[in-house]
Amino acid sequence: xxxxxxxxxxxxxxxxxxxxxxxxxxxxxxxxxxxxxxxxxxxxxxxxxxxxxxxxxxxxxxxxxxxxxxxxxxxxxxxxxxxxxxxxxxxxxxxxxxxxxxxxxxxxxxxxxxxxxxxxxxxxxxxxxxxxxxxxxxxxxxxxxxxxxxxxxxxxxxxxxxxxxxxxxxxxxxxxxxxxxxxxxxxxxxxxxxxxxxxxxxxxxxxxxxxxxxxxxxxxxxxxxxxxxxxxxxxxxxxxxxxxxxxxxxxxxxx
Amino acid sequence: xxxxxxxxxxxxxxxxxxxxxxxxxxxxxxxxxxxxxxxxxxxxxxxxxxxxxxxxxxxxxxxxxxxxxxxxxxxxxxxxxxxxxxxxxxxxxxxxxxxxxxxxxxxxxxxxxxxxxxxxxxxxxxxxxxxxxxxxxxxxxxxxxxxxxxxxxxxxxxxxxxxxxxxxxxxxxxxxxxxxxxxxxxxxxxxxxxxxxxxxxxxxxxxxxxxxxxxxxxxxxxxxxxxxxxxxxxxxxxxxxxxxxxxxxxxxxxxxxxxxxxxxxxxxxxxxxxxxxxxxxxxxxxxxxxxxxxxxxxxxxxxxxxxxxxxxxxxxxxxxxxxxxxxxxxxxxxxxxxxxxxxxxxxxxxxxxxxxxxxxxxxxxxxxxxxxxxxxxxxxxxxxxxxxxxxxxxxxxxxxxxxxxxxxxxxxxxxxxxxxxxxxxxxxxxxxxxxxxxxxxxxxxxxxxxxxxxxxxxxxxxxxxxxxxxxxxxxxxxxxxxxxxxxxxxxxxxxxxxxxxxxxxxxxxxxxxxxxxxxxxxxxxxxxxxxxxxxxxxxxxxxxxxxxxxxxxxxxxxxxxxxxxxxxxxxxxxxxxxxxxxxxxxxxxxxxxxxxxxx
Ligand SMILES: Cc1cc2nc3c(=O)[nH]c(=O)nc-3n(C[C@H](O)[C@H](O)[C@H](O)COP(=O)(O)OP(=O)(O)OC[C@H]3O[C@@H](n4cnc5c(N)ncnc54)[C@H](O)[C@@H]3O)c2cc1C
Numbered sequence: 017x018x019x020x021x022x023x024x025x026x027x028x029x030x031x032x033x034x035x036x037x038x039x040x041x042x043x044x045x046x047x048x049x050x051x052x053x054x055x056x057x058x059x060x061x062x063x064x065x066x067x068x069x070x071x072x073x074x075x076x077x078x079x080x081x082x083x084x085x086x087x088x089x090x091x092x093x094x095x096x097x098x099x100x101x102x103x104x105x106x107x108x109x110x111x112x113x114x115x116x117x118x119x120x121x122x123x124x125x126x127x128x129x130x131x132x133x134x135x136x137x138x139x140x141x142x143x144x145x146x147x148x149x150x151x152x153x154x155x156x157x158x159x160x161x162x163x164x165x166x167x168x169x170x171x172x173x174x175x176x177x178x179x180x181x182x183x184x185x186x187x188x189x190x191x192x193x194x195x196x197x198x199x200x201x202x203x204x205x206x207x208x209x210x211x212x213x214x215x216x217x218x219x220x221x222x223x224x225x226x227x228x229x230x231x232x233x234x235x236x237x238x239x240x241x242x243x244x245x246x247x248x249x250x251x252x253x254x255x256x257x258x259x260x261x262x263x264x265x266x267x268x269x270x271x
Numbered sequence: 272x273x274x275x276x277x278x279x280x281x282x283x284x285x286x287x288x289x290x291x292x293x294x295x296x297x298x299x300x301x302x303x304x305x306x307x308x309x310x311x312x313x314x315x316x317x318x319x320x321x322x323x324x325x326x327x328x329x330x331x332x333x334x335x336x337x338x339x340x341x342x343x344x345x346x347x348x349x350x351x352x353x354x355x356x357x358x359x360x361x362x363x364x365x366x367x368x369x370x371x372x373x374x375x376x377x378x379x380x381x382x383x384x385x386x387x388x389x390x391x392x393x394x395x396x397x398x399x400x401x402x403x404x405x406x407x408x409x410x411x412x413x414x415x416x417x418x419x420x421x422x423x424x425x426x427x428x429x430x431x432x433x434x435x436x437x438x439x440x441x442x443x444x445x446x447x448x449x450x451x452x453x454x455x456x457x458x459x460x461x462x463x464x465x466x467x468x469x470x471x472x473x474x475x476x477x478x479x480x481x482x483x484x485x486x487x488x489x490x491x492x493x494x495x496x497x498x499x500x501x502x503x504x505x506x507x508x509x510x511x512x513x514x515x516x517x518x519x520x521x522x523x524x525x526x527x528x529x530x531x532x533x534x535x536x537x538x539x540x541x542x543x544x545x546x547x548x549x550x551x552x553x554x555x556x557x558x559x560x561x562x563x564x565x566x567x568x569x570x571x572x573x574x575x576x577x578x579x580x581x582x583x584x585x586x587x588x589x590x591x592x593x594x595x596x597x598x599x600x601x602x603x604x605x606x607x608x609x610x611x612x613x614x615x616x617x618x619x620x621x622x623x624x625x626x627x628x629x630x631x632x633x634x635x636x637x638x639x640x641x642x643x644x645x646x647x648x649x650x651x652x653x654x655x656x657x658x659x660x661x662x663x664x665x666x667x668x669x670x671x672x673x674x675x676x677x678x679x680x681x682x683x684x685x686x687x688x689x690x691x692x693x694x695x696x697x698x699x700x701x702x703x704x705x706x707x708x709x710x711x712x713x714x715x716x717x718x719x720x721x722x723x724x725x726x727x728x729x730x731x732x733x734x735x736x737x738x739x740x741x742x743x744x745x746x747x748x749x750x751x752x753x754x755x756x757x758x759x760x761x762x763x764x765x766x767x768x769x770x771x772x773x774x775x776x777x778x779x780x781x782x783x784x785x786x787x788x789x790x791x792x793x794x795x796x797x798x799x800x801x802x803x804x805x806x807x808x809x810x811x812x813x814x815x816x817x818x819x820x821x822x823x824x825x826x827x828x829x830x831x832x833x834x835x836x837x838x839x840x841x842x843x844x845x846x847x848x849x850x851x852x853x854x855x856x857x858x859x860x861x862x863x864x865x866x867x868x869x870x
Contacts (some may be wrong), residue, residue, distance in 0.1 A: 053340075091332055096337060208344045211373030214337045215386045218330065 017171045019075045020193070022065045025124060026058035028083050028090040028112075029144040038243050044113050045243065056092045057139025057221060058095075059206035060199035064169060065137055066098035067204065075172045076100050078131055082123055084109040088222060090216040095217035096209030099121065102222035107234065119227070119234035121153035126230040128158060133194065135176075138166050141200040151198035161191035167202040300522075307646035310794045311709030312716065313763030315756055320798050321742040323628075324635025326391050335395050342396060345372055345587025346403035355537035356683050357404055358685065370442065373824035374411050376439025379423065383435035390634035394579030401583025405687040406537035408580055413484030413538065414435075414438070416573040417695075418445030421493045421514055424572060425557040425565050430516060434491060443490035446606035448480040448543055449566055456700045459563055465496040465550065466514060474498065474515065474555070474795050476523070476548040487526045487541035492517040493556065493569070494545065500560040512562035516554040523548030534686030570695055574648040575637060577691060581659040585623040588659075588684065592616065592666040595673070608667070615665045621822045622658035628799035629654060646708060649701040650795045653788075656698060658690035703781065709776055709791060710784075713763070713770050745808040747816045748801055751823035754799045758830050762790050765834050782846045786833050793826040793833075 031051040051119055052191065067072040079099040081087040084107065091102035105123050128136060141148035155162035163169070163178035167186070170177045180187045181200050191197075209217070227234045255261045256267055265271045279332060303309065309316035327335065346352075347830075349368055356362055369375065377393050379385020388396065400408030419438045422430055437443045454460045463478025478494055480486070494517045497510035517524065526540035557565040596606040606612045629651045637644060663684050667674035674681045692698045744752050766787055773780055806820035836842040856863050 089337070092333065093337060094342075186277065207339045208372070209337060210371055211338055211341060211377070211386050213373075214334060215381070217337075218334060 017174060018072050020073055020171075021066070021076045021131070022068070022074050022078070022135045022137060023124070023131055024058070024061050024065050024077060024079045024094070025120075025136070025138040025150070026062060026079055026081050026090050026094050027055040027139070027142045027144075028052050028081065028087045029055045032056060032143055038245050039120050040245065042242050043240055047113070052086065052090075055139050055141070055142045055144075055187040056206075056250065057141060057199050059139075060095075060203045061137040061139050062094050062097050062099060063204045063206040064166075064199055066207070068169075068171065069098065074135075078103060078133065080105065080124070080127055082107060082115060082120055082227075083112045087112075092214075092217050092224055093209060095220045095222075096214045097207060098213070098225035099220075101220055103131075104222050104224050104229065106224060106226055111234075115234060115241075116236050116238060117147045117153055118237060119232065121150050121157055122152070122232045123227060123230055123234075124154050124159045124261050126152075126232060127265060135194060136160075136196045138198050140200050148198075151196055155196040156251070158196065161195045163189055163191050163195060163197040165200045166197050167200045167225075169197065169203065176250060187208040284326040304641065305643045305646055306798055307650060307705075307791065307795050308643070308709070308712060310626075310759050310791055311712050311763055311766060314758050315759050315798075317739070317740055317742050319636075320802045321744075321805065322809070323799075323802040324391075324632060324639060325806070326389065326635045326638045329348065331389070335392050338392075338396055339399065341372065342399040345369075346399055346407075350404055350407060352404035352406070353403060353680065353683065356534075359531075359536040360539075361407065361410060361537045361767065366441070369407075369411070375414055375441030375444075376435075377415060379415075379435050379439040382416065382430060383439055385435070385439040390575060390637045394575060394630065394634045395554045398583030398586075401585075402587045403578035403583075404537070405580075405584065405684070406535040407439075409484055409535045409538040409690075412573070412576060412580075413447065414445050416491075416576050417569055418485060418489065418714060419491060420569045421447075421556050421565055421571060422516060424568055425514070426516075429553070430556070434516065438491060441493055444485050444488050445491040445493065446483050446485040446489040446543075447569065448483050448486070448492050448494045450480060450482055452479065452481055456517075456697055458566065459512065461495060461497060461512065463494070463496040463545065464510070465498050465513060467498075467552070468549070473549040473550070473551055474513075476515065476517065476545040476550050478545055480545075482530065482540055483543045485539055485737040486543040487529055487539045489787050490519045492519070492524070492543065495562050495566055496545075498559060498562075503800065510565070511560035514556040514557050514562040514565040515543070515550050515554050517548060517550055518554075521548050521550060524759070532690075534683070536690055571645050571648050572637075574652045575630060577695070578626055578651040578655040580651065581655040581688075581691065582623060582627040582630060584659050584684065584688065585662045586628065588662050588666040588681070589616070589619050589623060591681065592619065592669045595670050597673075612669060615669060617664045617821070620676060621818060621825070622662055624818045625796040625800055625822050626651075626655050628803040629796055632799045645704055646791075647795065649696070649705050650792050652695060653698045653701050653705075654792055654796065656688070659728050660688050660692060687772035699785075702792075703784055705791055706784035706787040709766060709777065709787065710770055713767050717767065717770065742805075744801070744805050745813065745816060747813065748805055748808075750821060751797065751801050751820050754823055754827040755794065755801060758790075758797070758827060759794055760835075761834055762794060762830070765837050783837060783852070786837050790830050790833050793830050797823045797826050 030045070030047065031053045034051055037046045038044075062077075062079065065074060065077045069077055076265060077099040078101055079091055079094040080103040081094075082093050082105040083090070087106070088104055091104055095102055105127075124136065124138075136154065138151045138154070140151065151162060151164050163187060164174065164179065165181050166178045167181050168177075168179035175190050175192055176195060176197070177188060177190050181187060223259065253264075255264060262271065301315065304319065306316050306319035310317065326392070345368070349365060371385055372466075376383075376385030377388045377396065378390075379387065381387045397408065397412075400411065415438075419434065422434050422438075426434070438445055449458055449461070451461050453462065461478070463476070463480065465474040465476045467474055474496075478493065478496060494515045495512055496515060498513040499508050500511040500513075501508050523546045525544045525546065527544075530540040532540060532849070596612050596616060599606050629647070633644060633647050633651050636647070636739060663681070667681055667685060670679065670681060673679045676682070696704075740752060769780075770777060771781060773783075777783070800819040800822050804815035807813075807815045852863065
């Protein structure tokens with residue numbers, strides 16, 4: 017198997033290490049001046065594509081991101097990791113938080129029409145909204161087989177064998193191509209871009225387009241009513257002995 | 272006495288030659304493109320100061336931020352500074368990762384396999400080794416900042432094509448071989464010699480070098496040696512220094528075991544010996560007899576890196592100290608509430624700010640093609656190494672006993688930082704260089720003015736602060752600008768008076784020269800923080816003005832004291848008394864006093 021063309025998605029999200037703060041209007045989280053980076057699951061997705069390219073299974077990797085102008089940096093990172101060219105579907109700054117999985121899946125289905133890839137790899141979910149829907153929606157729209165939450169992907173005889181992480185164990189499935197897969201964290205260990213590759217990435221092309229160009233209506237279908245901080249953990253209490261512990265647990269209705 | 276004879280007597284060129292190791296690269300004409308040199312002339316050279324250089328394009332900024340991310344990941348996940356320190360080595364497989372990451376060819380043009388960073392981009396990336404592991408910084412710096420920098424700066428096309436690709440990839444390492452057992456600061460006194468063979472095809476190289484960073488692991492050596500050169504005018508043959516590119520494979524190159532050191536232990540330091548090593552004539556680097564210039568050009572060109580690197584160190588140390596001060600409770604509250612601690616934290620911040628401002632002004636100006644920056648480079652090197660040391664010292668103090676504990680991880684920084692005040696020109700020698708360079712410029716000015724009277728008139732006209740600046744400076748910075756204008760004027764007059772007073776002998780007045788250099792360094796730092804905070808304010812961020820004003824006010828106070836000391840005959844007497852103690856102790860071969868308990 018060789019010569020596949022792959023479309024990979026990557027999203028710019030608030031960096032995993034940042035302490036999230038809720039906006040004063042309780043309709044979202046603070047993003048201004050906050051460090052952003054590539055969604056970690058998308059790093060797995062790109063890494064997998066790059067490894068397939070190193071194994072000569074893949075010929076070309078196109079990376080696409082929907083988001084504000086800064087998403088270009090995320091695309092650049094993917095290019096530095098080894099993707100060949102980029103597509104930036106730009107949405108106005110501020111509206112990107114409202115970009116929901118349905119809209120993204122529609123955008124990707126248009127990109128598939130345009131790019132005609134043999135395989136689409138996405139991250140299983142983005143760590144900002146944790147929706148875990150885009151892959152499934154996209155596979156449905158395209159009527160392609162899907163392999164979600166992949167932790168191993170093997171290509172042979174025009175098919176992919178995918179090991180999925182499911183509740184209580186692993187499941188191996190075999191899908192025909194073209195297909196859509198979503199990457200889980202254990203799929204691989206994403207590489208860091210090396211400095212020479214960062215410089216090379218500067219010369220790779222990023223094509224710009226908008227949802228309107230693609231004929232996609234991104235009006236949100238869901239309305240966010242309220243965003244709240246998780247409850248603050250209550251301080252613990254020390255008990256002198258086991259019997260007091262049992263008492264306390266009973267008191268609180270845990271026994 | 273006519274000033275003419277006074278200044279001729281004080282032949283500044285000769286005076287400077289005594290400090291050749293650092294002085295020769297200094298051009299012999301009055302330059303008006305250097306802010307630091309202007310200070311001595313009593314001029315506040317606005318055009319050199321404003322605006323603060325902003326040399327990175329948006330695209331370059333994005334590139335640097337991606338590089339920094341890759342670098343942080345490497346230092347956090349792969350490199351273990353404490354282990355490198357304990358093992359006194361960098362693991363072999365980690366060197367491979369560093370090669371893959373591309374850390375060895377940062378400034379090499381792309382056609383030779385490097386990534387062609389500008390000085391400013393290189394400087395920013397260098398902050399990482401400052402933040403995480405100075406030993407790694409020295410290993411990579413000895414390779415590319417001095418090891419093969421000569422090939423980059425002075426190499427022929429053939430030399431570049433032959434050597435740069437494998438150096439840029441890190442396939443082979445380079446080192447810079449100047450220092451010898453009897454020749455450190457006085458670099459022009461090296462004894463290593465290279466003599467052309469009879470066939471005229473090779474130079475035969477003999478001699479030994481000590482304390483060469485990467486000396487034990489390098490394949491390519493930039494070596495400085497004396498070569499017999501015939502003077503075109505006199506026909507006499509004299510030894511002059513020449514630079515060579517030497518390959519280990521030429522044969523006759525050996526090295527000693529890795530030196531045991533106080534710090535930067537993972538960087539290899541070794542003696543290197545050349546025994547009848549045959550170097551093809553094509554491997555002369557630069558001109559025959561022009562080796563000293565090559566050496567100085569390399570060192571000069573590399574100095575900006577230290578200021579940036581140590582910014583990373585200081586910023587990290589400040590965070591550590593603040594973290595402790597905010598969390599450690601003693602007596603009634605956390606340390607943060609006590610003035611003693613606040614003062615230390617403030618001082619650390621201001622030192623870092625002044626250092627960072629000078630470092631990035633220097634490399635920004637280098638990127639803009641500034642023709643003349645050796646004073647600025649020397650000032651930045653001195654200031655960076657001294658202030659990083661001071662910041663580290665205060666960090667240990669704020670952490671108390673914890674600061675002394677190995678596991679807490681500050682003591683390694685103290686050990687690693689100590690060398691920075693010594694190598695690449697000791698701070699002491701560089702101070703003499705700065706002072707003498709300025710004194711030389713003043714000497715020339717005095718000479719051209721003709722008479723003492725005319726000269727003093729010229730100077731006095733500058734005694735009052737010059738006219739307001741052409742540049743529109745933020746109004747909140749006005750007090751700092753006034754201090755800078757006034758202090759530059761007073762400084763120039765004061766140094767001129769000393770030049771007239773001491774004439775040629777000023778070269779021996781090291782206590783005075785040190786004060787002169789200290790003032791010049793402070794003035795340079797004031798200029799840099801004013802420029803930087805003003806440019807930030809122009810862009811809408813006025814927050815740095817507080818830092819700049821605090822630094823300038825404090826520097827102004829210290830300058831006033833130094834200028835007073837320079838002019839005061841009482842202080843001169845005190846200096847003499849102190850020098851006398853030193854001389855007596857030297858004569859006595861030891862401590863001068865007997866034990867007060869009589870045994
Ligand atoms: C870890 C390490 C790595 C090094 N790496 C390299 C390298 O890669 N390549 C290389 O070529 N060299 C290297 N060196 C050598 C280094 O550059 C020298 O140590 C330095 O130049 C000082 O020389 P010195 O040690 O001989 O001191 P000296 O020149 O003997 O000076 C000793 C002291 O006297 C002072 N002094 C000297 N002359 C005067 C004077 N006229 N007036 C007043 N004070 C004076 C100095 O400031 C200093 O404080 C390295 C050194 C170390 C320790």
